Amino acid sequence: MERLGTGIGWRPEIADAVEAMPGVDWVEVVAENVCPGHLPDSLRRLRERGVTVVPHGVSLGLGGADRPDPARLTALAERAGALGSPLVTEHIAFVRAGGPLTASPSLEAGHLLPVPRTRDALDVLCENVRIAQDALPVPLAVENIAALISWPGEEMTEGQFLYELADRTGVRLLIDVANLYTNHVNRGEDPAEALAELPLEAIAYVHVAGGFERDGVWHDSHAHPVPRPVLDILADLASRVRPPGVLLERDENFPGPAELEGELTAIREALREGRARAASAPVPEDAGSSSREPARPGTGAAADPVPGTAGPARERLGLAQAALLSALVAGTPAPEGFDRARLAVQERALAGKRAGIVAKVAPELPGLLGDAYRPEFLAYAHGRPMTGGYRRDALEFAEHLLRSGRLEARVRREVRTWWRERSGPVPYSSRPAVRLARGARRVLLGR
Numbered sequence: 001m002e003r004l005g006t007g008i009g010w011r012p013e014i015a016d017a018v019e020a021m022p023g024v025d026w027v028e029v030v031a032e033n034v035c036p037g038h039l040p041d042s043l044r045r046l047r048e049r050g051v052t053v054v055p056h057g058v059s060l061g062l063g064g065a066d067r068p069d070p071a072r073l074t075a076l077a078e079r080a081g082a083l084g085s086p087l088v089t090e091h092i093a094f095v096r097a098g099g100p101l102t103a104s105p106s107l108e109a110g111h112l113l114p115v116p117r118t119r120d121a122l123d124v125l126c127e128n129v130r131i132a133q134d135a136l137p138v139p140l141a142v143e144n145i146a147a148l149i150s151w152p153g154e155e156m157t158e159g160q161f162l163y164e165l166a167d168r169t170g171v172r173l174l175i176d177v178a179n180l181y182t183n184h185v186n187r188g189e190d191p192a193e194a195l196a197e198l199p200l201e202a203i204a205y206v207h208v209a210g211g212f213e214r215d216g217v218w219h220d221s222h223a224h225p226v227p228r229p230v231l232d233i234l235a236d237l238a239s240r241v242r243p244p245g246v247l248l249e250r251d252e253n254f255p256g257p258a259e260l261e262g263e264l265t266a267i268r269e270a271l272r273e274g275r276a277r278a279a280s281a282p283v284p285e286d287a288g289s290s291s292r293e294p295a296r297p298g299t300g301a302a303a304d305p306v307p308g309t310a311g312p313a314r315e316r317l318g319l320a321q322a323a324l325l326s327a328l329v330a331g332t333p334a335p336e337g338f339d340r341a342r343l344a345v346q347e348r349a350l351a352g353k354r355a356g357i358v359a360k361v362a363p364e365l366p367g368l369l370g371d372a373y374r375p376e377f378l379a380y381a382h383g384r385p386m387t388g389g390y391r392r393d394a395l396e397f398a399e400h401l402l403r404s405g406r407l408e409a410r411v412r413r414e415v416r417t418w419w420r421e422r423s424g425p426v427p428y429s430s431r432p433a434v435r436l437a438r439g440a441r442r443v444l445l446g447r
Contacts, residue, residue: 004245036082063115065318141172152337159197205245238274331383
């Protein structure tokens with residue numbers, strides 16, 4: 001695996017700071033946020049300086065019951081080509097459910113949700129990863145995600161699940177040590193045990209990020225400083241293997257360049273601490289022999305299914321994921337076996353994430369509504385799944401506000417004007433004559 005070094009997540013808000021930051025070997029970009037034909041000038045300059053750029057996908061849904069969308073795979077491949085990337089990365093997660101496979105409405109989560117660590121889910125994930133590998137021009141690495149909830153009836157630990165995934169498909173792993181910490185707080189899982197079970201030779205690189213705790217639940221926000229326990233897990237990982245790359249993620253609430261550089265320094269120090277620990281550790285007598293033999297096709301429960309034969313597993317997984325997502329975004333009853341209190345936390349987190357992204361897509365709405373924006377949006381989102389992406393969500397939210405009758409007259413006029421300007425096929429005109437002509441044309445054409 002190519003050695004990447006120390007990097008940082010490139011975001012438009014900190015583009016200038018990243019360019020000027022010393023010691024940045026590489027950057028990662030959210031794949032869906034860049035257009036291959038119109039790369040930001042900052043990314044072009046970084047590439048010209050020899051800085052590696054890796055596209056990181058968030059919408060493929062490799063852990064979902066459906067096969068990966070060919071259009072999304074093509075888009076990810078195009079970004080890898082445009083950026084000259086040595087690899088691309090995605091998540092072990094599902095982001096949508098329902099549809100023809102389950103004969104139920106299609107639902108979008110708007111965020112990454114955990115897959116159950118079961119044989120069915122593993123079979124489906126392995127097949128989806130192979131489909132993606134065949135469609136991409138460079139190697140694929142997949143990331144463990146942070147989870148607020150646990151699936152009932154899981155059959156493997158996270159380490160075992162990732163080990164078998166890598167062994168059966170040859171996929172690389174993107175290990176997020178912040179997510180290991182999140183799962184430690186939220187699900188009681190020991191990060192050291194997870195690291196001990198991982199195929200360390202499969203690691204492509206490592207993510208490090210911050211979060212916050214509220215009511216005993218850790219939220220992987222990517223908007224707060226990296227806490228000491230996350231750096232400790234990074235040091236533990238570095239004592240076991242030298243990761244090819246380590247990257248600091250920050251998506252919101254961006255601090256100044258000095259603070260970002262300080263976090264990168266802390267990451268480098270944790271890596272040095274881990275390497276020093278490894279150098280001083282006594283060599284065990286059984287060094288060089290593995291205590292665990294890799295699972296091989298055709299041996300026991302871990303055997304690979306024949307490619308294309310995960311149909312029954314897809315149906316079972318699809319039904320389970322649709323039931324869970326419907327409870328989270330459509331207000332249906334919680335599936336049996338789930339912790340209802342934790343489902344409520346996840347539901348609020350999804351709605352909050354959705355509110356935040358809509359605020360970025362349509363910044364005029366929080367500008368018009370002020371402090372009322374967030375409570376109004378959360379009330380709107382409850383029981384109303386997203387049906388057509390965030391721009392459509394913003395329009396439907398504005399339409400909901402106009403129908404509610406709760407807006408005072410001035411705000412109602414401004415929201416109506418905003419909605420009319422964006423909901424039609426052409427921009428809304430403030431000139432009455434133009435509006436009259438367009439209306440007459442629609443009548444004559446029968447539209």
